[in-house]
Amino acid sequence: MAAAGVDDSAVIATNDDAASCKRFAVQQGYWKDPYIQHLVRPGERKAPEINRGYYARTQGVGQLLDQFLQLTNCQCQVVSLGAGFETTYWRLKDEGLLPRGYFEVDFPAVTSRKCHYIRSRPPLSKPLTEGGGQLQIEGGTLHCSNYHILSGDLRNTEELNASLTTAGIDKSLPTLFVTECVLVYLTPDQSSKLVRWAADNFPTAMFVNYEQVNMKDKFGQVMVENLKTRHCHLAGVDLCADAESQKQRFLSVGWEGGDLLDMWTVYHSLPQQDVQRIERLEFLDEVELLQQLLQHYCITWAWKDPTGLGLSNLGFGRPSPLM
Ligand SMILES: C[S@@+](CC[C@H](N)C(=O)[O-])C[C@H]1O[C@@H](n2cnc3c(N)ncnc32)[C@H](O)[C@@H]1O
DSSP, rough: OOOOGOOOOOOHHHHHHHHHHHHHHHHHTTOOOOSGGGOOOOOOOHHHHHHHHHHHHHHHHHHHHHHHHHHHTTOOEEEEETTTTHHHHHHHTTTTTTOEEEEEEEEEHHHHHHHHHHHHHHHHHHHHHGGOOOEEEEEEEEEEEEEEEEEEOOOOOOHHHHHHHHHTOTTSOEEEEEEEEEEEGSOOHHHHHHHHHHHHHHHHHOOOOOEETTTTHHHHHHHHHHHHTTTTTOGGGGGGSHHHHHHHHHHTTSEEEEEEEEEHHHHHHSSSSHHHHHHTSSOOOHHHHHHHHHHTEEEEEEEOOOTTOOOGGOOSSOTTTTO
């Protein structure tokens, strides 16, 4: 697949930032992830608001993912687009929740580094070969029983389709697409094309998207300006204008239904005993700042469920279907 252009370097660098923030939060005890330390060096100290934001993000996205896996009894696939250095595959393996296929796609500059770390660090590679599985790594591509890392450009859906097909994706299986802070880097046309491709090709599917929302207000505009000074252009920010634009992104291209919560609401919908635990980890000076920050991010989820699996029942604040 095509290599990233020079203009993509700032977008590629956002992965280092996300991985480093996740590592710091893990180090502080926000959640457990014994794998992230093997993918990124320790970074600078992050503010408590940032750590709580990452906590809400990983727990929120993780909750929808786990509900999907439980509902389908793991007879499903997960496709993480713009996966960066996510460690979800290892977590699911440790928790006995692996789907039939787990696929990740990112630019070659990102996947080749991830593959290199996996190849050279046994805590990452060992779990992949347990049970005698063969680990095949070539450049930025990895195949290993049910785990596939593919390099590609999400703006090219034809090539994305071809590389997932070659890797053995089964379009008849229920499939969950995850994009965590990714679609905002594509123009509205590019992300619509991607989201439409997913709807057109996978009859039973769910899409979970985490990113900015309410970006038209003052706080949102300041966020955009701050990122610009770091040469990071949010090409898709128009679709992050409000809840309606986020939802319509899916409903206008073939998704049957969709829902959305801002991260402040997600934060309050997470298991409150754990939220109380993390709130004791670090003193937070300005709750208003955390609230403003979290109200400018959201999780949107959309579904297509022609056989009535119950995908529309997944979400927050409701008991998960098999519990
Ligand atoms: C902010 S990082 C998030 C990484 C990961 N999803 C996480 O939450 O830790 C955004 C990721 O999207 C990837 N990305 C953005 N645009 C892409 C494109 N057109 N094709 C492939 N990957 C892309 C970047 O390379 C980067 O790894």
